Amino acid sequence: MAENAPLLPYNYFYTPAPTLPVRQPGDPADPEYVRQAKPRQQYEHGITLRGITTSNVEVDITLTFVASGIVRVRLQACDSQSDTVKFARELPPVPVKSVSHSTGISLRTDELRVELSLDPFHMAFYDADDRLLLSQNYSERTNVRMKLTVLPFGFSTVEGKRVAFHDSFTAEPDEHFYGLGEKFTDFDKRGQRIQTWNMDCGGVWSERAYKNVPFFVSSRKYGIFVDSARAVAFDMVASNTASFSITNPGDELDYYVITGPDLKTIVTRYCELVSFPILPPKWSLGVWMSSGFQRDSAEAVLSRARMIREQQIPCDVLHLDCYWQRFGRWSELLWDTEMFPDPAGMLAQLKALHFKVCLWINPYIGIESQRFHEASEKGYFLKNPAGETYVVDIWGGFHPPVGILDVTNPAAIAWFKELLREHLRLGVDVFKTDFGEGIPADAVAHSGIHGEELHNLYALLYNDAVAEVTAEETGHTGLVWARASYAGGQRHAAQWGGDANCTFPAMASTLRGGLSMAMCGHAFWSHDVGGFTIQPTNELYTRWSQFGLLSPMTRAHGNTTRLPWDYGETALHVFREYARLRYRLLPYIYSYACIAAETGLPLLRPMVLEYPEDPATHTLDLQYMFGEALLVAPLFNESGERTVYLPAGNWVDYWTGNVLTGSRFITVQAPLETMPLYVRANSLLPTIEPQAFTTDEPFTNVTFNAYLFESGSYALHDIDGITALSATRAGRELHIQVTGAKREGALRLLPLEGTTPVEAVTVNGQNIAQGSTTGPRWNRQADGSILVTWM
Structure with a gap:
């Protein structure tokens, strides 16, 4: 840990993270790991197996498909009396199709497939398109003595005592990992060792965290949640560049593999498992x-x-x-x-x-x-x-x-x-x-x-x-x-x-x-x-x-x-x-x-969460999306200059209205009064006149600022319900559709470079008069914007 680095002053914290023992000369050179398994019972939602480790110790293995796209893997000693704290909620399980073949068993749902090889034992996880997501790693060894350099699916014993259960997986060379709580290190956790142990950090300068979460998301579209209150250790391609490992002190290893078509779905499914955020006042x-x-x-x-x-x-x-x-x-x-x-x-x-x-x-x-x-x-x-x-x-x-x-x-x-x-x-x-x-x-x-x-x-x-x-x-x-x-x-x-x-x-x-x-x-x-x-x-x-x-x-x-x-x-x-x-x-x-x-999708969104298919976003951690429409790029120096990455598409500078094309990095000069802020093309931003304080009443006099090139939509959530708004440019016409809770509102169409001036407006299919002082109307403003009002 950083606070105990050589030659630095000793920092006292009352609750240092527990450490696992180091193997001594008399201890087994390798961990116990499952070398083969036999099915014990297949049931509607999964399977139980009896595993045999390298020294013939029997262990229990259970796979349960607990929800759509989520499978639970639990490894326990047969004599385990563990009654550990659990954080996962019980979800409606999904039925699984099981097919036995010459070397093992295939378990499949509509969104996830698990291939079990029984002798030697091995698990691999595939998505709905049969793309390999995750594969256990048993093979990383030193070149001459053939000693393991990973901790495979099993447990370790030191001085005759079982101290931890673990598993290791192959890490793809271009794979990135995110999450694990409020870690102040690089956002991409590849190359880091992480321990989930809450600490009074005394700063924000290391992997020490006030808020640990034993869950991470991979850029390969899966997540892993380890259901444990203990100091779970995650070695994320730090000790071995070919693999990552999970180690849980105690009597079992209990984890969930969560899949989905995109990273947002994986985050949502994780929240289904443990809790959604509450809506604050x-x-x-x-x-x-x-x-x-x-x-x-x-x-x-x-x-x-x-x-x-x-x-x-x-x-x-x-x-x-x-x-x-x-x-x-x-x-x-x-x-x-x-x-x-x-x-x-x-x-x-x-x-x-x-x-x-x-x-x-x-x-x-x-x-x-x-x-x-x-x-x-x-x-x-x-x-x-x-x-x-x-x-x-x-x-x-x-x-x-x-x-x-x-x-x-x-x-x-x-x-x-x-x-x-x-x-x-x-x-x-x-x-x-x-x-x-x-x-x-x-x-x-x-x-x-x-x-x-x-x-x-x-x-x-x-x-x-x-x-x-x-x-x-x-x-x-x-x-x-x-x-x-x-x-x-x-x-x-x-x-x-x-x-x-x-x-x-x-x-x-x-x-x-x-x-x-x-x-x-x-x-x-x-x-x-x-x-x-x-x-x-x-x-x-x-x-x-x-x-x-x-x-x-x-x-x-x-x-x-x-x-x-x-x-x-x-x-x-x-x-x-x-x-x-x-x-x-x-x-x-x-x-x-x-x-x-x-x-469960956050307000402050990593770039990779919004643009997972863009490799340039995979390690970006000095800018973010605020919701889906706003790209925020704070300044972290006194020079007033920084580099900003704009993903594909058009972006509008919030302050100047200038249109910028994406798929590129730009260098920005920002005076002290200005933080770089960009609006995604075709966004409709709901706004109100700022007040001194907030009430619990529904918003009134909402105006949607339309950064419209082709078409856009927005679902405004409020205490009185949802108001759905869509707007489309068609040549010189602007067509607006409004449904839902709010019967009154306005849309300001901003004049953007490369767009055609609007000469006609419809709201819900009806033509709206220009210049009227009553009823639904639209007017051209001094700055060139179009203000449409309806009731």
């Missing part, structure tokens, strides 16, 4: 402004709120970080009454200014708090191996040691929820659920689960509790603003990227983490505008604001001020203008939020 898609990690007071909070409104910065949420509570007792969930003498009165004034309020919390309580002693006496904390309350220095000396809430104890959860309920009834709207990664591997929980298995699961149970009480008291979906997560954590919108340094490289790594999360179906991801650690320069703050305000969710936060007026007039102007742009695009953003809740 509309206001949460607005701007969140934080106090920052610094001393705070009611007077300061109200001053910030008034200043935001005076500066005409659209904003919906004020976040109060740690110091709403007394230092040394975090997180006892009691107001610091010296600094906040009248919380109810302050909250009422913030409501009058149309702000929602978020409070910072964590699942630990400092030993100086009376609530620590109360919870410890009642057994509400995790225990150490001696059976005592586990007291840990989670803050590295900055804050007194703490106890860790036992999220497996129903009584502890009920107590914790009541503490939160008091604040929700007072007027708080949402909680920032910080931490949740520091669970000791030797902790003992009420439920009996071992600390090593609880470690990654903890964040999900912690966020579940907070989301549940929030939904109970507010009536909206169980929104949290979480730092730690794991497989299935998309059910907790939202997550943010943790404590990034205030540097351009950290900003770039933050985006890479978001892209990796996106491939795991986490749609509502965000990050700290400006970075967290120390103080950003005015230019970095400005560039990060542009990136942040066109991210799925937006919050300005750090360990010093992140208020835009503290970074100079240019930064204030840019923040305001990009916040207004975000609020102008809220119908577009909310539509993709609804799509995310239905499909």
